[in-house]
Amino acid sequence: MRKLFVLLTLALTLNGFSQKGLGMFGKDPIVNLENFDKQRVHWGYYLGFNTYDFKFDYIDVDKDIEVQTTTGFNVGLIGNLRLMEYIDLRFEPGLYYAQRNLIYPNIEDQFDRRREVKSTYIHFPLLLKFSSKRIGNFRPYLVGGYSQSMNLGSNSKAKDDNYDERFRMKKMTSNYEVGFGVDLYFEYFKFSPSIRGVFGIDDELIRDNNPESPWTGNVASMKTRGIFINFAFH
Incomplete structure (x- = not known):
């Protein structure tokens, strides 16, 4: 996914070159959307990809539960409030589709040792954006x-x-997020590719009714970890 991120960014940059020549990102660039970031409020949307994982902690030392990750899809809206010249407050509600497959090494039965965890998240991040000059x-x-x-x-x-055969998780969870990106100013819009890590704060696992369950009995906590790659348009 990181290669895709680099290739798409490069493709859009080259497209800008073809339209404006070296004037867009060259030594003396033609400055696009010069006053765009001076708006008090502006809006946008994003599309992207995600890879969700779990971080397990255990009551007793044992073999790790294997987490097989897959690539999911993100889509959402952006509301941006300018606080000062280099700091913005952003609200980026979105819909995130994800799947993780759990493999339990201590369970011999090939069917029981695997659990598919399919998730559809409605995600509500409130973020501070720190921009350079x-x-x-x-x-x-x-x-x-x-x-x-x-x-x-x-x-x-x-x-x-x-x-x-039913894996249960809590419905609401809390996270903190950190990441970086770049704003690229084109003639008619601003394009912002970014990569971000999300780290769950809460234990999300709902234990089985049997406290000795081989799936949940030895789990002290299960928290989300994830990587988001988003492509935003303003």
């Missing part, structure tokens, strides 16, 4: 903050558990 049509930034996630596939209200 703009250089022509290029402006890198750092971003970080707090988020809440609502997992629509949590099975939190189900009475069945792993003994009935």
Whole structure:
């Protein structure tokens, strides 16, 4: 996914070169959208990819539960409030589709040792964006903050558990996020590719009814970890 991020950024940059020549990012660039960042409020949207993982902590030392990650999809909106010249407050609600496959090494049965954890998150991040000084049509930034996630596939209200092939998680979780990106200013829009890490604060696991369950009995905590790659348009 990181290679895709680099290739897409390069492709858009080259497209800018073809339209404006070396004037866009060259030594003496033609400055696009010169007053764009002076707006008090502006809006945008993003598309992207995610890779979700779990971090397990255990009650007793044992073999690690294996987490097989897959690539998911993100889509959302951006609301940006300018606080001062180099600091913005951002709200980026979005829909995130993800899947993680758990392999339990201590369970011999090939069917029972595997659990597919499919999640559809409604994600609510509130972030601070720290931008550098703009250089022509290029402006890198750092971003970080707090988020809440609502997992629509949590099975939190189900009475069945792993003994009935149902993996349960809490519906609401809290996270902190940190990342970086770059604003690229084109003639008619601003394009902002970014990469961000998300780190769960809460234990998300709902234990099975049997305290000795081989799926949940030895788990002290299970927290989300993830990487988001987003492509934003303003």
